[in-house]
Amino acid sequence: MNRMKQWVKALEQSLFDDQPICSESKAVRSGAWVHFRLFELFVAAWAIAYAWTWGLYTFKSSVVVLELGLANYIHVASLFGLPSMVIAALVTLGIAVSITRLWRWGYLIAILALHLQYVVRFSQGEIPHSSNLIGFALLALGVGIATHKDPVAQVRFTWGFLWFFVGLGYTSAAVSKLVGTGITWIDGQHLVLWIHEKAIDYASMTGAWSPNVLQSAILNSAWVGTLSLFIGWFTEAIGVLMWFRRLRPWVVLVTIGMHFGITWTMNIVFVAFVMQLILTGFPWVEWITTLQQKTRMSPSSSDGPTLKS
Known part of the structure; x- marks a missing residue:
């Protein structure tokens, strides 16, 4: 029991205390603030873009194709069209008042509205994973x-909360594959089947499909497919290592490689996913701090305004 408490304490320290914002260095804290605000702007831009894009899409059809989640309890068809524009506006307003710190609860209003918009849009057809x-x-x-x-405290909690569940999410995905299929999930024949399925989707949109080098290798040898699936599964399995700051950049780098692998094998693109991993998974605070210090030390900085910490 004591060992478990020590482990939980160490994990809590790694997630919430071992952060640049907690540094004794004023320069590092300044870099941490810049990075956090850039992260906020990134999330805000994508969330608003998704809200309006999904809303506009609902004008194309009045048919509910997939009744999942909230769609089983509410009449989502009534939210198609103009009501979805109201939802998008609510997402935008909630983000605006929170990012400017006019009202701290705005982000929560925005996420509730964005989730509703997600349900409305998803009811008309599947959405890429990047929005998750x-x-x-x-x-x-x-x-x-x-x-x-x-x-x-806001910064500390946000980063700790985010990395805990992102890491857990990847590892949970690996576990769910074993629960659903067992160790045979990595059988290369599965990947061959998935490539053919995606080929049909791609050909139906463009009129033609030809495999790339990696797809050809997998289609010619199921063992290549098995190796590819094992690498992908193992990458997901070690997702919890993102909890630890020193390991995070390396795990994130491998994870980004996995997403590119999925794109090359099954034509599934993770644009926002990969961009967010890049923005959050690497030591940007160190790089920003170094850039700020070099800017202050440059001869030309004396001719204009200096950056404040």
Whole structure:
């Protein structure tokens, strides 16, 4: 029991305490603030873009194709068209009042509205996975900023909350594959089947399809497919290592490679997913801090305004 408490304490420290915003260095804290605000702007831009794009899409049809989640309990067809524009406006307003710190609860209003918009849009056809990570980042911002008044605590909670569930999410995906299919999930024949399925989708949109080098290798040898699936599964399985700051850049780098692998084998693109991993998974604070210090030290900086820490 004591060992478990020690492990939980160490994990809590790694997620919430071992952060640049907690540094004794004023320069590092300044870099941490810049990075956090860039992250906020990134999430805000994507969330707003998704809200309006999904809303505009609902004008194309009045038919409910997939009744999943909330769609089983509410009449989503009544939200197609103009009502979806109201939802998009609510997402935008909620984000605007929170990012400017006019109202701390705005992000939570925005994530609830964005989730509703997601359900409305998803009822007309499947949506790419990239929106899931953006939505979860918005949730992390919402909970962190709404439940903490201290700006430093807001940053600490947001990053800790985000990395805990992102890492857990990847590892859970690996576990779910074993639960659903067992160890035979990595059988290369499965990947051959999935490539052919995606080929049909691609050919129906463009009129033609030809395999790339990696797809050809997998189609010619199931063992190549088995190796590819094992690498992908193992990458997901070690997702919880993102909890630890020193390991995070390396795990994120491998994870990004996995997403590119999925794109090359099954033509599934993770644009926002990969961009968010790049923005959050690497030591940007160190790079920003170094850039700020070099800017202050440059001879030309004396001729104009200096950056304040």
